[in-house]
Amino acid sequence: MQKKHVAIIGGGIAGLEAANVLAKSGYKITVFDTTEKMGGHVAKWDLLFPNMRKGEEVLTALLEQLPDSVHLCPDTTIVDIEQFNDYYVIHSNHNENYQADVVLITGGFDAFDARRKEEYGYGIYDNVITSVELEDKLKVHNFVTAQKNTPKRVAMIHCVGSRDEKVCNNYCSRVCCITAVKQAIEIKKASPETEVFCFYMDMRMFGRHFEELYREAQEVYGVQFIRGRLSEATENKDKAIIVKTEDTLLGKPIKMTVDLMVLMVGMELSKTLVPLVEKMELEVGDDRFITPFDEQLFPNNTMKKGVFVAGTCTGPKNITETLNDAKSASLAILNYFDQLSNKN
Amino acid sequence: MKIEGKRRLWQDYQKEVANDKFFYVRSCIRQTFFPGSERAFIKIIGTELEREINEDPAHTSCTGIGYHADIVPFETTQTVIARQFSLMTEAGLENYVPSCITSFGLYTEILETWEHHPLIEEQIRENLYKATKRTFNKPKNLAHASDVIFKFRYEIAAKAKYQLVDVHTGRPLRVVEHIGCHYSRMFPHKGIGGAEYPYVLAGMIEAWGGEVIDYPERRHCCGFGFRQYLVQANRGYSVACSQKKFESMQPYEPDMIITNCPGCPMFLDRWQYVIGEMEKVAYGPNGQMIPVFTYEEVAGLVLGYDPWELGLQMHQVNCEPVLDKMGISYDLDKKYKGSKGEDMGVPVLPEFLKCC
Amino acid sequence: MGKLFERIAKDIRLEEGLNSCINCGTCSAICPAAEFYDYEPRSIVEIVQSKDDKKIEALLSSDTIWYCGECMSCKTRCPRGNTPGLIIMALRTTSQEMGYFVNSEKGRQQLLLKRIIGHNILETGYCVHNKAVVPALHPEQGPVWEWGYQNMQTVFERMGANLDGEGTGALRKIPQEALDELKTIFEVTGGNKRFELIESFSEQAALERGLEFGEGLDNEYVAELISANNEHHCKL
Numbered sequence: 046m047q048k049k050h051v052a053i054i055g056g057g058i059a060g061l062e063a064a065n066v067l068a069k070s071g072y073k074i075t076v077f078d079t080t081e082k083m084g085g086h087v088a089k090w091d092l093l094f095p096n097m098r099k100g101e102e103v104l105t106a107l108l109e110q111l112p113d114s115v116h117l118c119p120d121t122t123i124v125d126i127e128q129f130n131d132y133y134v135i136h137s138n139h140n141e142n143y144q145a146d147v148v149l150i151t152g153g154f155d156a157f158d159a160r161r162k163e164e165y166g167y168g169i170y171d172n173v174i175t176s177v178e179l180e181d182k183l184k185v186h187n188f189v190t191a192q193k194n195t196p197k198r199v200a201m202i203h204c205v206g207s208r209d210e211k212v213c214n215n216y217c218s219r220v221c222c223i224t225a226v227k228q229a230i231e232i233k234k235a236s237p238e239t240e241v242f243c244f245y246m247d248m249r250m251f252g253r254h255f256e257e258l259y260r261e262a263q264e265v266y267g268v269q270f271i272r273g274r275l276s277e278a279t280e281n282k283d284k285a286i287i288v289k290t291e292d293t294l295l296g297k298p299i300k301m302t303v304d305l306m307v308l309m310v311g312m313e314l315s316k317t318l319v320p321l322v323e324k325m326e327l328e329v330g331d332d333r334f335i336t337p338f339d340e341q342l343f344p345n346n347t348m349k350k351g352v353f354v355a356g357t358c359t360g361p362k363n364i365t366e367t368l369n370d371a372k373s374a375s376l377a378i379l380n381y382f383d384q385l386s387n388k389n
Numbered sequence: 390m391k392i393e394g395k396r397r398l399w400q401d402y403q404k405e406v407a408n409d410k411f412f413y414v415r416s417c418i419r420q421t422f423f424p425g426s427e428r429a430f431i432k433i434i435g436t437e438l439e440r441e442i443n444e445d446p447a448h449t450s451c452t453g454i455g456y457h458a459d460i461v462p463f464e465t466t467q468t469v470i471a472r473q474f475s476l477m478t479e480a481g482l483e484n485y486v487p488s489c490i491t492s493f494g495l496y497t498e499i500l501e502t503w504e505h506h507p508l509i510e511e512q513i514r515e516n517l518y519k520a521t522k523r524t525f526n527k528p529k530n531l532a533h534a535s536d537v538i539f540k541f542r543y544e545i546a547a548k549a550k551y552q553l554v555d556v557h558t559g560r561p562l563r564v565v566e567h568i569g570c571h572y573s574r575m576f577p578h579k580g581i582g583g584a585e586y587p588y589v590l591a592g593m594i595e596a597w598g599g600e601v602i603d604y605p606e607r608r609h610c611c612g613f614g615f616r617q618y619l620v621q622a623n624r625g626y627s628v629a630c631s632q633k634k635f636e637s638m639q640p641y642e643p644d645m646i647i648t649n650c651p652g653c654p655m656f657l658d659r660w661q662y663v664i665g666e667m668e669k670v671a672y673g674p675n676g677q678m679i680p681v682f683t684y685e686e687v688a689g690l691v692l693g694y695d696p697w698e699l700g701l702q703m704h705q706v707n708c709e710p711v712l713d714k715m716g717i718s719y720d721l722d723k724k725y726k727g728s729k730g731e732d733m734g735v736p737v738l739p740e741f742l743k744c745c
Numbered sequence: 746m747g748k749l750f751e752r753i754a755k756d757i758r759l760e761e762g763l764n765s766c767i768n769c770g771t772c773s774a775i776c777p778a779a780e781f782y783d784y785e786p787r788s789i790v791e792i793v794q795s796k797d798d799k800k801i802e803a804l805l806s807s808d809t810i811w812y813c814g815e816c817m818s819c820k821t822r823c824p825r826g827n828t829p830g831l832i833i834m835a836l837r838t839t840s841q842e843m844g845y846f847v848n849s850e851k852g853r854q855q856l857l858l859k860r861i862i863g864h865n866i867l868e869t870g871y872c873v874h875n876k877a878v879v880p881a882l883h884p885e886q887g888p889v890w891e892w893g894y895q896n897m898q899t900v901f902e903r904m905g906a907n908l909d910g911e912g913t914g915a916l917r918k919i920p921q922e923a924l925d926e927l928k929t930i931f932e933v934t935g936g937n938k939r940f941e942l943i944e945s946f947s948e949q950a951a952l953e954r955g956l957e958f959g960e961g962l963d964n965e966y967v968a969e970l971i972s973a974n975n976e977h978h979c980k981l
Binding site for chain 3: 164208209210211246272273274275276277289290291292293296297298299
Binding site for chain 1: 395398
């Protein structure tokens, strides 16, 4: 009997993990990704919270364990997925068609485009960068301002593009708080003299070791935390950034000049998935992430038979949660195939 | 600062402004402090650009200052404004242009309120009918007078005799543009360029040769604050707000300030004088202050209108340094004379402020 | 939920101005009044959101609600779509309608605003009229304004105004029929009622404070309103 084919849309860690499990269970796997390299966002991260291990370790492990039978298709955008009675035809932007028995969507997230937060000056002022850009600076050991100086003072701004009606993202992106704590510690390690201020509304230390890392940031590294959301950022003549917030715990507005401002950008459903979601009429929530069949009991199924979802395309997650979700989706797919063969 | 970043944002906030047949309503504060500007607006739109601009003598204040001083109930203000719309409807027009920015903000707020709460609109229609037997249509297009000048900025540039350039050095004049709070803060999409980087004045400045200055307190209110100025005991708030702005813009050495609100040009002008007298501080070079203009005054200067016809003699911070830079000739003898050459003496000189 | 909150909640400005507040502070960060006065828009919203009548009553009687300059900067930043400036307007309305405004130094100033701006509107059709900007009462307007004021007719004519004239033009005399319509609108819509309330509560307050109360600006009670400042309004 011909092997059943699972098409995985998205070659980040969710897609790679599911590919691994399903290939080892004996299925034919194709993984599509729009970028030239597999690995998604994790390929960009330097160190991972909370244990500060290297992101590339995780990625390398996932890639190495992948059986050779898995067919990888980088540089490929899926433009349409047509549903037939018991199979799917996948159309790529290279005018190629693939027939699959099951589709697993692991297309992930985009980081919020910080230009939409106009009052923060991203894309206008040189010394306003995102957490993604900071991660890169730390990775290549180039922690400098636009003027190539070591910043004496850095502001990290929580909730950029999250918990914000103005940019139509009312939800919390979950991992930005802990990322800020991690990056603040990395900055202090790279440059102990640099003052670091985190401007937050809440400290969402939800995971194991997170709260302890927050405490370490304060006690060992001297990172300062001010409870007040950034209201406005402007630039002075020296290209330093002037930050306006309120210290809500003291009940006083404050203005602070910093050399570098880092925006902790949230997550949104990947733009590459939007046309697919529309064409396939998948359900999305008000937060525009894909809604699975049942949030508690069937978090990886969709309303469409044979279409599954895993990873951050159903909502913000950290790496452990994403990998678990990919395993969970794999199990759901295995069960699905079992049911199909029991019918026959 | 990357100007391309701003340009991208400006694209997101485009606004439709009517092309002709305007129903123009005046501003209480501008009629008091800048009547020359309102005259210039009518001349530019009606004569220079040959568009139809109508004014009905029966129109009144929109009561915006009263509303924002919280003495006039919202229902009353809405009904007064309904009456204004009734005058527009009587004139057979549908493009409404207020001269005042608080008015513009208020008209926008009221139209939005009626949009979301039709029962309120119904109530106001009843009120108006009961009080005056009037009925009205809502305007098809609502634009502030500065939006209209913005729309025609290239046509004005084409007729320009002068530019916002220092003719002695060829350097574009450094211009601070100050936008009235009620222009686009409440409804960013109703303002050209939105709330954070409004483009309505920046566009004029660029079209007429000047350079737009960004400085940290660019968005800060000038401090009118309605009751915060109108009552003497509160005036400290007002001058403190303007002082914040002056201190922030000073390092950028602006040649001039342009604003599109009625109160702002008056405050930014007078508070420089007050701060000068009180603290012996000047924000321009050589003990000078920074001249403040309305956008019609600038449009008029660019088109070659006489500065005293525009009303520049009534500014406390004298504008001659900018006129000199632009290469505009003017007759100082005529500055404080009447239109028939009447001699009225000259104002007393302040102690500190170098002017006149 | 108390009766006082219920009353304020009927004001459309509260409906539009308050969704829910998470105390993020973006409004207070940007508020000009919070820079200079002992004031935070966030605290006002917090109190109103609590629906606690006692706290709200104290607020209505305090100087606090009168510090706002209604610039609406708060609206541009709030991530929950609130507008503290609109909430302030609803509070100020209630404070005047119920008489609490006379309990605070800043609140009592409403009588002054009614007698100047309110008077201007009904008598001239303008909120602000050049004749009312008397140099002696407005030294900040400067010597050029003073000169212009002393030579009003000629100066304003030069600038193209039609001072007190018929027809169109700046500072024209607004036709009597228009003023009559304005007056009827004020009567029908509760504008006059508001003015009367401001007067009667103020008169009562003058009695209680033992100050002479009369018409216009030339009496003990009103004179105090113009310049009284207890110097306790600013942050330390």
